[in-house]
Amino acid sequence: MPVKIWKAPQPRSPFAPNWAVPMFVGHWASPQGVQETRDLILAKEDELKSQFDPVPISGITDGLTSRWHAFNVFTWPEAPMRAMAEFVTTSYREYLAHLKIDRSRAYIQGWANVLRESEKLTPHAHDLTERSYLSGNLCLSAENTETIYYPPYVYGAELKPEQTLGLKNQPGNLVLFPSSVFHETSPNLTGEPRVTIGFDVFLDDADSQGRRAGEGRHILFDDPVGPDRMSA
Numbered sequence: 306m307p308v309k310i311w312k313a314p315q316p317r318s319p320f321a322p323n324w325a326v327p328m329f330v331g332h333w334a335s336p337q338g339v340q341e342t343r344d345l346i347l348a349k350e351d352e353l354k355s356q357f358d359p360v361p362i363s364g365i366t367d368g369l370t371s372r373w374h375a376f377n378v379f380t381w382p383e384a385p386m387r388a389m390a391e392f393v394t395t396s397y398r399e400y401l402a403h404l405k406i407d408r409s410r411a412y413i414q415g416w417a418n419v420l421r422e423s424e425k426l427t428p429h430a431h432d433l434t435e436r437s438y439l440s441g442n443l444c445l446s447a448e449n450t451e452t453i454y455y456p457p458y459v460y461g462a463e464l465k466p467e468q469t470l471g472l473k474n475q476p477g478n479l480v481l482f483p484s485s486v487f488h489e490t491s492p493n494l495t496g497e498p499r500v501t502i503g504f505d506v507f508l509d510d511a512d513s514q515g516r517r518a519g520e521g522r523h524i525l526f527d528d529p530v531g532p533d534r535m536s537a
């Protein structure tokens with residue numbers, strides 16, 4: 306089952322940290338889809354970079370990650386992107402069903418990360434507000450890198466590796482996780498670009514600047530009572 310509950314060590318005191326974080330680790334079993342999605346992102350990289358100004362984030366000062374707010378890969382019409390979106394949708398619903406959480410009207414905004422030699426994402430979380438919902442990471446190409454997830458109650462502590470959850474970035478792997486979970490990546494130590502798609506799913510029709518779908522970049526992702534727009 307792709308859902309794993311990442312738990313605190315058994316508390317030995319009534320005040321010891323006690324938490325449980327549901328993580329979804331799935332796999333897009335379409336090497337061709339993975340490859341074509343990667344190629345499409347790399348083909349569009351220069352155009353996107355020339356279209357939008359970078360906003361430094363998580364240790365990245367240029368490139369697609371620093372333009373994450375300016376585009377949404379889930380709106381791209383190409384066949385590989387539609388197949389990718391379908392896989393993400395199916396995985397998201399499987400995650401909720403396993404946790405017995407009802408589907409809600411939800412929105413999505415996704416971007417691409419292309420990290421080249423020596424680049425890495427420094428620790429960050431996508432949403433620490435009371436409305437925080439889910440985020441995801443789909444690996445399209447990577448060699449010997451991992452994404453490292455931090456447990457709750459970190460407060461800037463230096464953590465031992467056994468206190469974190471390191472998941473290898475393997476092409477096709479999809480991780481879904483609560484948006485409040487801090488994470489970082491290990492550096493890309495190869496000459497090949499590490500290409501991933503990152504995304505946020507949220508329940509309010511408003512992005513970080515308060516814009517609604519149609520004004521901002523996010524789109525309707527799931528609607529339990531409406532037409533299934535993602536697979537259109």
Ligand SMILES: [Fe+2]
Nearest residue numbers: 429431488503
């Ligand atoms: Fe992230």
